[in-house]
Amino acid sequence: MVDLTTTYLGLQLKNPVVASASPISKKLDGIRSLEDAGAGAVVMYSLFEEQIVQESLALDHYLNRGTESYAESLTYFPDLQHYNVGPEDYLNLIHKAKQTVNIPIIGSLNGVSTGGWIDYARKIEQAGADALELNVYYIPTDSDLSGQELEQSYVDLVKDVRAQVNIPLAVKLSPFFTALPNLAGRLAGAGANGLVLFNRFMQPDLDIETLEVTPNLVLSSSNELRLPLRWVAILYGRIQADLALTSGVHSAQDVLKAMMAGASVTMLASELLQHGVKRIGEIVTDMQAWMETFEYQSVQQMKGSMSQRAVAEPAAFERANYMKALTSFDNRLK
Ligand SMILES: Cc1cc2nc3c(=O)[nH]c(=O)nc-3n(C[C@H](O)[C@H](O)[C@H](O)COP(=O)(O)O)c2cc1C
Numbered sequence: 111m112v113d114l115t116t117t118y119l120g121l122q123l124k125n126p127v128v129a130s131a132s133p134i135s136k137k138l139d140g141i142r143s144l145e146d147a148g149a150g151a152v153v154m155y156s157l158f159e160e161q162i163v164q165e166s167l168a169l170d171h172y173l174n175r176g177t178e179s180y181a182e183s184l185t186y187f188p189d190l191q192h193y194n195v196g197p198e199d200y201l202n203l204i205h206k207a208k209q210t211v212n213i214p215i216i217g218s219l220n221g222v223s224t225g226g227w228i229d230y231a232r233k234i235e236q237a238g239a240d241a242l243e244l245n246v247y248y249i250p251t252d253s254d255l256s257g258q259e260l261e262q263s264y265v266d267l268v269k270d271v272r273a274q275v276n277i278p279l280a281v282k283l284s285p286f287f288t289a290l291p292n293l294a295g296r297l298a299g300a301g302a303n304g305l306v307l308f309n310r311f312m313q314p315d316l317d318i319e320t321l322e323v324t325p326n327l328v329l330s331s332s333n334e335l336r337l338p339l340r341w342v343a344i345l346y347g348r349i350q351a352d353l354a355l356t357s358g359v360h361s362a363q364d365v366l367k368a369m370m371a372g373a374s375v376t377m378l379a380s381e382l383l384q385h386g387v388k389r390i391g392e393i394v395t396d397m398q399a400w401m402e403t404f405e406y407q408s409v410q411q412m413k414g415s416m417s418q419r420a421v422a423e424p425a426a427f428e429r430a431n432y433m434k435a436l437t438s439f440d441n442r443l444k
Contacts, residue, residue: 112401113408114394116150118352118374119241119278119304121214123150125394126409127365130356130377131155131218131243134387141207141215144382147390151214152207153243153377157200159221162230197230201237208238216280220245222263224270231274244271244302245282247309261293265300272301280304280354284311285337294349304352305345306377307338329380334358339371344427346372346417362396369409370416 114125129152134140136155144152207215217234219242221227234242246267250260264281272279279301285308287293294305315326335358342353355368356377368376381389406412414420418427425431 112398112406113410114398116369116374116409116413118151118354119216119280121151121240121278123214123375124148125150125397126369126373126375127390127393127397128354128375128377129153129382129387129390130379131245132379132383134379134382135207136203138203138206138210140387141203142210143387144390145211145213147387148394149213149387149390150375151216151240152211153216154200154204154207154218154239156218156220156245157197157230157234159219159223159225159227162197162221162227163225197233201230201233204234204237204239214240216241216243218243218245218282219271220247222246222248222267224263224267228267228271228274231271235275235277239277241278241280241303242271242275243280243282243306244268245306245309247284247311257288261287261296264293265296268297268300268302278303280306280352282306282309282356284309285341286311290341291345291348294345294351298349298351302351304354304374305349306354306356307341307345308357310334310357329384330358330360331380332358332360332364335360335364335367339367340427342368342373343371343417343421346414347419362393362400365393365397366400366412367416369412370414372414372417374413 116123116126125148127148127150129135129144129149131153133155134144135152141152204215204217215238217237217239219228219231219234231242244267246264248260268279268281281297281302281304283305297305310330312325312327314323317324338355338357342355345353352374353372354375354377355371355373356379359365359368359376359378360381365376378390418424
């Protein structure tokens with residue numbers, strides 16, 4: 111029998127197939143179904159900075175009738191009215207989930223600025239979450255804002271959140287950084303116990319008839335695995351933080367690749383939304399079968415075995431790979 115257990119953020123998980131933040135965890139039944147399907151852990155859908163701020167603005171409006179700020183914020187974030195339950199319900203759901211399931215529950219906060227809203231990190235801890243994931247989703251449109259300043263704001267935010275909680279903290283990042291290994295090291299230094307690579311940016315679309323910018327959520331495919339796979343392989347063994355791989359994990363092969371690159375866990379959303387939570391069990395079974403065929407005894411044994419440090423050709427993860435890939439395409443044309 112192969113050993114599928116893995117350690118992530120100091121938590122012992124029965125397998126590395128974790129449910130990523132998604133609408134499935136918005137209801138207790140959904141969380142229970144993820145455990146029943148065999149998930150190693152569940153990352154809750156996110157509580158957004160805007161939701162927390164909006165609630166405090168609503169309170170402010172109630173206390174000081176006549177202020178316009180609440181109305182403005184409602185038009186600015188119209189979707190939040192429908193997005194999900196409020197902050198208190200979020201905490202209650204974590205509390206109930208912890209009483210209902212045995213697998214670790216990871217709370218998720220999504221925001222960019224330091225401020226009062228990060229008190230919710232502590233509240234999520236108090237609600238019983240085993241760990242916290244901080245999703246920093248920021249699109250820098252200000253040309254006066256330098257990369258250095260932006261990175262510093264990430265580091266400061268992580269420090270502030272770290273100061274709020276004792277539970278392990280993971281930071282979910284976008285792939286768009288100039289010098290990711292340097293930032294990754296600084297975030298670990300600021301108190302992140304894990305990095306979740308990568309947040310999948312939902313790209314807006316343009317409606318050419320109504321002339322509106324429309325949100326457009328397209329689910330991922332396995333092709334998107336390559337980007338986080340490369341960076342997990344490069345970062346493995348270089349920073350003092352666990353690595354979780356998300357974006358494009360759809361099959362047992364994808365999970366196995368992630369482990370070999372150096373991930374402690376994989377996090378899935380699109381596959382579960384497309385084909386149901388039962389896919390978790392199928393993926394775990396397929397993984398087990400593959401490992402038996404290829405005589406691996408444990409996930410631990412394969413972890414990082416194809417990281418940049420471990421492979422015979424480290425340059426394959428760098429610029430050389432680009433040239434090789436182009437050459438291989440030329441050969442196809444011959
Ligand atoms: C409908 C939907 C809702 C999501 N909600 C959240 C969220 O609340 N917080 C978060 O950090 N990520 C959220 N994500 C991102 C996923 O957790 C995941 O990181 C991303 O989709 C990449 O994984 P995938 O390729 O398996 O979909 C959401 C994704 C989808 C498709």
